[in-house]
Amino acid sequence: xxxxxxxxxxxxxxxxxxxxxxxxxxxxxxxxxxxxxxxxxxxxxxxxxxxxxxxxxxxxxxxxxxxxxxxxxxxxxxxxxxxxxxxxxxxxxxxxxxxxxxxxxxxxxxxxxxxxxxxxxxxxxxxxxxxxxxxxxxxxxxxxxxxxxxxxxxxxxxxxxxxxxxxxxxxxxxxxxxxxxxxxxxxxxxxxxxxxxxxxxxxxxxxxxxxxxxxxxxxxxxxxxxxxxxxxxxxxxxxxxxxxxxxxxxxxxxxxxxxxxxxxxxxxxxxxxxxxxxxxxxxxxxxxxxxxxxxxxxxxxxxxxxxxxxxxxxxxxxxxxxxxxxxxxxxxxxxxxxxxxxxxxxxxxxxxxxxxxxxxxxxxxxxxxxxxxxxxxxxxxxxxxxxxxxxxxxxxxxxxxxxxxxxxxxxx
Numbered sequence: 001x002x003x004x005x006x007x008x009x010x011x012x013x014x015x016x017x018x019x020x021x022x023x024x025x026x027x028x029x030x031x032x033x034x035x036x037x038x039x040x041x042x043x044x045x046x047x048x049x050x051x052x053x054x055x056x057x058x059x060x061x062x063x064x065x066x067x068x069x070x071x072x073x074x075x076x077x078x079x080x081x082x083x084x085x086x087x088x089x090x091x092x093x094x095x096x097x098x099x100x101x102x103x104x105x106x107x108x109x110x111x112x113x114x115x116x117x118x119x120x121x122x123x124x125x126x127x128x129x130x131x132x133x134x135x136x137x138x139x140x141x142x143x144x145x146x147x148x149x150x151x152x153x154x155x156x157x158x159x160x161x162x163x164x165x166x167x168x169x170x171x172x173x174x175x176x177x178x179x180x181x182x183x184x185x186x187x188x189x190x191x192x193x194x195x196x197x198x199x200x201x202x203x204x205x206x207x208x209x210x211x212x213x214x215x216x217x218x219x220x221x222x223x224x225x226x227x228x229x230x231x232x233x234x235x236x237x238x239x240x241x242x243x244x245x246x247x248x249x250x251x252x253x254x255x256x257x258x259x260x261x262x263x264x265x266x267x268x269x270x271x272x273x274x275x276x277x278x279x280x281x282x283x284x285x286x287x288x289x290x291x292x293x294x295x296x297x298x299x300x301x302x303x304x305x306x307x308x309x310x311x312x313x314x315x316x317x318x319x320x321x322x323x324x325x326x327x328x329x330x331x332x333x334x335x336x337x338x339x340x341x342x343x344x345x346x347x348x349x350x351x352x353x354x355x356x357x358x359x360x361x362x363x364x365x366x367x368x369x370x371x372x373x374x375x376x377x378x379x380x381x382x383x384x385x386x387x388x389x390x391x392x393x394x395x396x397x398x399x400x401x402x403x404x405x406x407x408x409x410x411x412x
Contacts, residue, residue, distance in 0.1 A: 053088075054098050057109045061100040064107050079103050167386030170393075175217055175241035179207030181348065182217065182245045182267075183358035184256060186225050187366065189385075191375045200378065201225050202365065202385060203233045206358040207242070208351050216361065216393040217242060221382055230259035238263060247344060249355050251275045252334065271337035272355035273300055276330075283327040284319070292319065292327070299335075300353070305342055312336075361392050 062068045067076040081103045088095040099109060183206040191200045201224055205217040218237050222229040248260050249270045260269060277296045284292045295315050302308040312335045319328035341352045351357065365388050375381040 053095065057097070057100055060109050061102070061107055065102065078106075081105075163383055163387060167383055167390065170390045171219065171382075171386055173240070175207070175237065177209060178244070179209055179215070179217065179242060180244075180246040181208040181249065181344075181352050182206070182242070182247070183208075183249045183355050184230075185251065185355055185358045185362055186222075186253070186256070187362045189221075189369060189375060189381060190373065191221075191378055191381050193378065197374055199224075200381065201229075202362075202381075203230070204358055204361055204365075204389065205233075205237055205242075206361060207245075208348065208357075210345065210348065212348060212351050214351070214357060214396050216389050216396070219385065219389055221378055221385070225253055226255040227258040227262070230256045231262055234259050234263040247340065247352060249341075249352050249358075251355060268340050268343065269337065270340040270352060271334055273338040274354040274356060276334050276338050279334075280327050280331045283330055284324050285322070288319075288322050288324060292324075303342060303346070303349070305339055308339055308342075309336075361389065364388055364392050 058069070061080065065076060065078050065080070067073050069080070079102065081101045083098045083100045086097050086099050088097055101107065184203065186201045186203050188199050188201055190197055192198075201222050203220045203222055205219070206214055207217045208214050218233075218240060220233045220236065222233065245264055245267050247268050247270055248264070249272060250256050250260075251272050252275060257269060260267060277293075277300075280296065281289055281293060292315070295311075295318065299308065299311050299315060302311055312331070315335075316328050316332050319325075319331065338353075341349055344352065365385055368388055369375075369384065372384075375384075
């Protein structure tokens with residue numbers, strides 16, 4: 001894996017305009033190399049991630065001291081004083097990390113708190129599966145392989161005790177500031193309820209302000225996607241401080257659309273353009289897919305409502321001429337709803353044109369939920385999903401996506 005270590009950084013460390021030292025990581029190269037590895041190379045993978053975390057801590061230290069290693073600058077706030085070793089138990093085994101020190105002993109890394117939060121939530125969920133007798137031999141093996149140890153009830157209890165207050169606080173925190181643009185989406189998970197496997201829908205809401213800054217507004221685990229459940233969820237967001245959203249961006253779920261009208265009647269609705277394009281192409285014959293995709297690509301670049309409508313008619317005419325009536329109907333019935341974003345500031349268009357932002361948050365949950373397959377109970381689902389979304393939200397706040405990327409690597 002030495003070759004991977006040497007290639008994970010896309011360029012050398014450098015300071016940005018605010019004087020903060022950044023170490024750019026090429027996550028694509030890492031994933032590409034990891035995909036070549038067999039699952040038995042667990043130690044090579046853990047060694048790689050140890051290397052990444054060591055570099056991130058060096059990055060934190062450089063920011064703390066306002067100077068990189070051996071850099072001579074009047075802006076320097078202190079000096080390094082070697083390092084010490086610390087072991088971190090993760091879902092890919094034990095990581096031996098080298099933690100830097102400064103001479104005054106004031107530097108504290110944030111890596112252990114943030115990385116461990118998701119790890120503990122994951123391990124406690126898998127362990128509960130074992131202890132509740134709902135796992136197979138393979139799950140027990142995975143528990144020991146990924147979490148590095150066998151679990152007793154007391155061990156799981158301690159993990160839960162440390163995670164739940166943090167997740168509960170995150171879930172209940174008030175919504176601060178004005179979030180004019182709100183993305184909402186639902187994703188299904190499987191949960192064991194009353195000794196039966198049931199589907200539950202995870203609602204996730206993400207908000208943007210006028211500057212394009214985003215935050216997780218809230219999440220909920222509901223029984224299904226229907227108007228009543230979504231009304232409850234939106235009212236909860238309202239109680240937490242979501243007062244005057246101007247635009248909701250969602251897929252075409254009717255229950256959610258009805259709930260938005262009921263709870264926030266003044267808000268406008270934007271149908272996710274990506275959903276419309278995918279649905280249109282899905283109903284287009286293969287030999288016409290390329291041409292249709294090219295026309296849809298042009299359509300999404302048009303920022304004038306009148307011209308967009310004219311070009312939409314051209315798309316419908318093309319599909320009709322090729323007897324692609326289902327595709328034409330799908331596009332014609334919904335394209336107007338994908339143009340609502342044009343009523344708003346052009347600087348925010350890229351953020352509100354599709355529902356991709358919240359779907360990326362969903363993807364982070366899905367990647368780390370996938371090995372579990374069936375949650376042992378709703379509480380464990382809430383714990384893991386909350387920990388992941390808190391991690392995603394902190395990445396939004398700091399602009400540092402590295403923690404989320406590393407957690408994704410553990411599931412590669």
